[in-house]
Every structure is written in C-alpha cells, then in structure tokens.
Amino acid sequence: MPEAAHPEPEPRTPAVSRPGGRSARVRAEVVAATLAEVTERGYDGLTVEAVASRSGTHKATLYRRWGGVDGLVADALAASADQPWPVPDAGDLQQDLRLITQEVFTAFTDPELGPTPTALISAAQRSDTGAAALRSFFAARHRQAAEVVERAVTRGELSVGTDGAEVIRAATAPLYYRLFVSGEPLDARTAQRAADAAALAARAGLFTPTSTPPEQN
Amino acid sequence: MPEAAHPEPEPRTPAVSRPGGRSARVRAEVVAATLAEVTERGYDGLTVEAVASRSGTHKATLYRRWGGVDGLVADALAASADQPWPVPDAGDLQQDLRLITQEVFTAFTDPELGPTPTALISAAQRSDTGAAALRSFFAARHRQAAEVVERAVTRGELSVGTDGAEVIRAATAPLYYRLFVSGEPLDARTAQRAADAAALAARAGLFTPTSTPPEQN
Numbered sequence: 047m048p049e050a051a052h053p054e055p056e057p058r059t060p061a062v063s064r065p066g067g068r069s070a071r072v073r074a075e076v077v078a079a080t081l082a083e084v085t086e087r088g089y090d091g092l093t094v095e096a097v098a099s100r101s102g103t104h105k106a107t108l109y110r111r112w113g114g115v116d117g118l119v120a121d122a123l124a125a126s127a128d129q130p131w132p133v134p135d136a137g138d139l140q141q142d143l144r145l146i147t148q149e150v151f152t153a154f155t156d157p158e159l160g161p162t163p164t165a166l167i168s169a170a171q172r173s174d175t176g177a178a179a180l181r182s183f184f185a186a187r188h189r190q191a192a193e194v195v196e197r198a199v200t201r202g203e204l205s206v207g208t209d210g211a212e213v214i215r216a217a218t219a220p221l222y223y224r225l226f227v228s229g230e231p232l233d234a235r236t237a238q239r240a241a242d243a244a245a246l247a248a249r250a251g252l253f254t255p256t257s258t259p260p261e262q263n
Numbered sequence: 264m265p266e267a268a269h270p271e272p273e274p275r276t277p278a279v280s281r282p283g284g285r286s287a288r289v290r291a292e293v294v295a296a297t298l299a300e301v302t303e304r305g306y307d308g309l310t311v312e313a314v315a316s317r318s319g320t321h322k323a324t325l326y327r328r329w330g331g332v333d334g335l336v337a338d339a340l341a342a343s344a345d346q347p348w349p350v351p352d353a354g355d356l357q358q359d360l361r362l363i364t365q366e367v368f369t370a371f372t373d374p375e376l377g378p379t380p381t382a383l384i385s386a387a388q389r390s391d392t393g394a395a396a397l398r399s400f401f402a403a404r405h406r407q408a409a410e411v412v413e414r415a416v417t418r419g420e421l422s423v424g425t426d427g428a429e430v431i432r433a434a435t436a437p438l439y440y441r442l443f444v445s446g447e448p449l450d451a452r453t454a455q456r457a458a459d460a461a462a463l464a465a466r467a468g469l470f471t472p473t474s475t476p477p478e479q480n
Contacts, residue, residue, distance in 0.1 A: 177446050184445035216460055219440035220433055227439045228401035229394050242463035243433055252460050
C-alpha cells in the first residue's frame with residue numbers, strides 16, 4: 047500500500063508492509079536506528095530527530111507512521127517479537143527449559159548482546175504504548191517457547207492440559223525479576239535452577255489449570 | 264543531631280534521626296508527602312516543590328537532606344523497608360509461602376493499597392539512586408521473609424543450608440514478573456501456584472547451593 051494512501055494512519059500500529067518492499071526496507075532501517083539510539087542514549091535521550099538522521103528517513107515520515115518515540119520503541123519490540131527464534135528440542139523438558147533460560151541469561155547479560163534488549167525493555171516500560179508492545183512481545187515469546195511443553199505432553203512427560211505459557215513464565219520469571227525488578231546480579235547457576243524448578247513443578251502437575259494440585263504434605 | 268551540624272550531608276543517605284525527634288518527624292512527613300505525590304503524579308510529575316508544599320517543609324531542607332526527587336524516592340523506599348512486616352508462621356513451608364505471595368498479591372493489586380507501592384517501584388527504576396534503594400529494599404524483604412525457610416529447616420522440612428532468600432525470590436518472582444515486566448494480569452491462583460512451586464523446589468533440594476541437584480530423569 048503506497049504511503050499516500052494513509053491520510054490518517056493509526057500511529058501506534060505501523061502499516062504492515064510487503065516483505066522486501068520499500069516500506070519494509072524503511073521499517074527495518076528505522077527499527078535498527080531506534081535500537082541503536084535507545085541503547086546509546088536510553089529512553090530519556092531518544093528523539094525522533096536522531097532516529098531520522100541515523101536511518102536517513104524524513105522526520106515527517108517517522109511522525110506519520112510511528113507517531114513519535116513511543117511508537118518507535120513499540121515497533122522495535124514488535125520487530126523483535128517477529129524475529130525467528132531457535133526453540134530448543136533436546137527431547138527432555140528439563141534440558142529444553144535450561145536451554146531457554148540460558149538463552150535469556152545470555153541475551154541480557156552478554157557484554158555485546160545484552161545492552162540493546164535491556165534498554166529496549168526499560169524504554170518500553172516508560173509509556174502506555176510501550177507497555178502494550180511489551181505485553182504482546184512476552185505473549186509471543188511465551189507462545190513460541192511453549193512448544194517445548196507441548197512436545198513434553200506429546201512424549202507423555204507432562205499431563206495433557208499443562209499450561210505451556212505458564213511453565214515458560216515460571217522458568218524465566220526469576221531471571222527477569224533480578225534483571226528488571228530487584229536489580230540483583232544474575233548468573234548461569236540461577237538461570238539453570240529456575241529451569242529445574244519449573245520442570246519439577248510442571249511434572250508435579252502444578253501448571254494444569256483444570257486440576258487443583260494436592261497439598262504437598 | 265541538630266541540622267546545623269550537617270554542613271555538607273550526603274544527599275543520597277539522609278541523616279539517621281533519633282526516633283521521635285524533630286528530624287524523625289520531618290522525615291516521616293516528607294516520606295508521606297513523597298508517597299502521596301508519586302502515587303498521584305508518577306515519577307515524571309514528582310517535584311521537590313510539591314513535596315515541600317505538601318509536607319510543610321522548606322524546599323532548601325529537602326534539597327539539603329535528600330538531594331532531589333531521586334533521593335526522596337530512595338528514602339521513601341528505605342522507610343518502607345524499615346516498616347515492621349508480619350512474617351507468617353503457619354508451621355508449614357508451603358502455607359507460609361502461600362501467605363507471603365498472597366501478601367505481595369494484595370499489596371500491589373488491591374485497589375486502595377496497590378497504587379502506592381506500584382508507583383514507588385516504578386519511580387525507583389528511573390534513577391541510579393532509586394535502583395540502589397530498590398536493591399536494598401528487596402534484600403531486606405528477602406532477609407525478613409527467609410525466616411519461614413529457616414523455621415522449615417529447624418523443623419526438618421528442608422535441608423540445612425537451604426538458601427532462604429532464593430526460596431523467597433522463587434516464590435515471588437512470578438508475581439513481580441507479571442506486575443513489572445510482562446504487564447500481564449495477576450490473580451490469586453497464580454500467586455498460590457508460585458508459592459507451591461517454590462515449596463516443591465525447596466523440598467527437592469534445589470536451593471541448597473553447595474549441592475548439585477540430580478537430574479530429574
């Protein structure tokens with residue numbers, strides 16, 4: 047759809063563009079520039095001007111398609127959620143969850159890789175538009191990663207009806223808690239233990255919403 | 264210690280004051296005003312002027328003792344961490360953890376009680392001073408709540424050497440993850456399940472740092 051056909055686009059949901067089209071190229075450049083700017087300067091230093099200049103896009107185009115900095119942050123998150131992501135398949139729930147928490151650990155703590163997703167999530171927490179994008183981002187991640195739970199159900203490792211997204215939340219929450227709430231350091235051992243605890247709880251049937259798990263006593 | 268004795272106080276660590284003294288009264292008024300302002304206006308709307316006016320304190324006193332809005336937020340968190348907090352003692356780890364996660368659930372989601380701690384944590388995430396106060400706040404909470412783990416060790420319910428703070432983190436992280444990271448709704452069932460999963464993992468020996476838990480296969 048040519049840009050002229052958008053007299054009043056909704057700034058918070060950038061136009062879906064044909065893959066490889068001009069619009070898709072512009073989006074990719076704008077997302078890359080937004081990620082670079084937010085990593086270098088944080089949300090407080092993020093400006094439409096700087097993203098325009100870095101991406102070689104007109105400021106007017108950015109305002110029209112993204113609305114402003116919050117729309118830019120939200121779309122950078124949406125683009126990240128769309129990225130293909132290697133869901134592990136080790137043939138065992140505990141190993142798969144360990145690989146997932148290891149992936150989260152590395153994504154946020156690696157000196158090279160970590161600063162961009164950390165800055166992006168912090169920036170998204172700063173506006174309602176960003177918060178909505180954050181909910182969609184995590185919903186997409188939970189859905190993708192829940193595949194390891196579905197496979198465990200198919201293998202007979204877990205009960206039918208186990209809530210896959212909830213198992214993924216349980217495995218990863220202790221990492222995100224340290225990274226974005228308590229601010230405590232995170233290490234590989236903690237990441238592995240979070241996976242092991244989630245696998246144990248899943249096998250005990252705690253994430254089967256239709257059943258009331260028995261008291262452990 | 265009279266205020267005149269503080270020619271150049273460190274703004275980020277407000278003077279410790281005698282309980283009941285004038286300095287303690289001023290601090291309590293300033294903390295209350297900061298909590299009210301941050302709840303009504305958020306970090307972006309928080310000003311030293313408004314806290315001065317609401318607390319009936321001179322602006323110069325606030326700048327001298329707290330340094331600015333970030334010091335005010337940090338001290339409001341420090342004051343919260345000092346509040347006596349009823350650590351449950353149901354005689355059973357799983358029940359105690361359920362009561363703790365129920366407490367966190369209510370503290371943040373109750374329509375009357377929830378907005379202030381939610382706004383305070385969000386505000387603290389916005390500065391280095393606030394982030395340091397947040398780490399201290401959660402460290403204090405983990406330490407206090409770890410008493411339920413120590414009692415479980417004494418009762419023989421858990422292995423000697425179980426990391427109490429880590430059990431508390433495991434029980435509460437799924438709640439904080441939804442509240443402050445993924446932005447998903449939180450319900451009482453999720454709070455209870457997080458407690459149950461942490462109790463299960465603790466009983467399986469996952470939080471005994473000196474041991475390597477066996478594979479679950």
